[in-house]
Amino acid sequence: MQHIVLSTIEEIKVYSDPYRIQIMNTFRKQGRPSTVKEVADLMGEVPAKVHYHVKKLEKIGLLTLVSTREINGIIAKYYEPFEGEIHLHHEDEGDSPLKQVFQSETLKLLNEMYEQSRERFMKQASQGDRMFISDMTLYATNEEAEQLFKDITKLCEPYFTDNKKQDGQEEFRLFSSLSKQLEDEPDSKTEVKPSKKRKSSSKPKS
Numbered sequence: 305m306q307h308i309v310l311s312t313i314e315e316i317k318v319y320s321d322p323y324r325i326q327i328m329n330t331f332r333k334q335g336r337p338s339t340v341k342e343v344a345d346l347m348g349e350v351p352a353k354v355h356y357h358v359k360k361l362e363k364i365g366l367l368t369l370v371s372t373r374e375i376n377g378i379i380a381k382y383y384e385p386f387e388g389e390i391h392l393h394h395e396d397e398g399d400s401p402l403k404q405v406f407q408s409e410t411l412k413l414l415n416e417m418y419e420q421s422r423e424r425f426m427k428q429a430s431q432g433d434r435m436f437i438s439d440m441t442l443y444a445t446n447e448e449a450e451q452l453f454k455d456i457t458k459l460c461e462p463y464f465t466d467n468k469k470q471d472g473q474e475e476f477r478l479f480s481s482l483s484k485q486l487e488d489e490p491d492s493k494t495e496v497k498p499s500k501k502r503k504s505s506s507k508p509k510s
Contacts, residue, residue, distance in 0.1 A: 306389070308365050308390050310391070316409040324357050324360065326420075328361065333346075333475065339382055370382055392413075417479070453480075456480060
């Protein structure tokens with residue numbers, strides 16, 4: 305799978321903007337290369353406004369111009385969103401001011417991604433749609449955890465939009481995170497009463 309490394313503060317700022325994340329999601333929903341006007345129409349926005357942000361995303365490789373077509377004397381440009389892994393990495397060591405700013409922007413990006421996923425999940429839950437939820441405690445080395453995340457991503461590859469949406473298919477969003485339990489967090493095992501069995505997954509009725 306392809307991946308992009310965002311390693312500068314400017315790159316993180318470009319990607320962490322909530323409006324640009326919305327633009328990226330709209331391109332992905334199309335399931336095919338799309339023009340700025342098509343995306344702007346779906347968002348209910350002015351094409352010129354969306355175009356400004358599209359150029360920013362194109363500059364850091366998250367959108368790619370894949371083709372052009374002349375329509376009524378106007379050159380229509382078709383962009384495709386990046387569908388690989390996005391890595392965040394900064395070269396500065398220690399607690400330098402630049403690294404602190406980088407970390408701040410990274411947290412801003414992660415917060416926005418989690419918030420959009422939460423809003424999408426709660427909206428779907430309120431509509432009574434079918435969802436798949438999993439909350440599990442795992443034990444692994446750092447290397448095993450990294451390999452597990454790669455395996456999960458690879459398992460999802462056949463369902464990426466590169467393969468195009470087929471008849472009968474619906475769009476699903478998988479938001480996954482794998483994080484260590486912090487030292488000041490209570491042990492998950494101590495939170496479970498002996499008389500009750502903890503459920504690790506659930507499938508709300510559609």
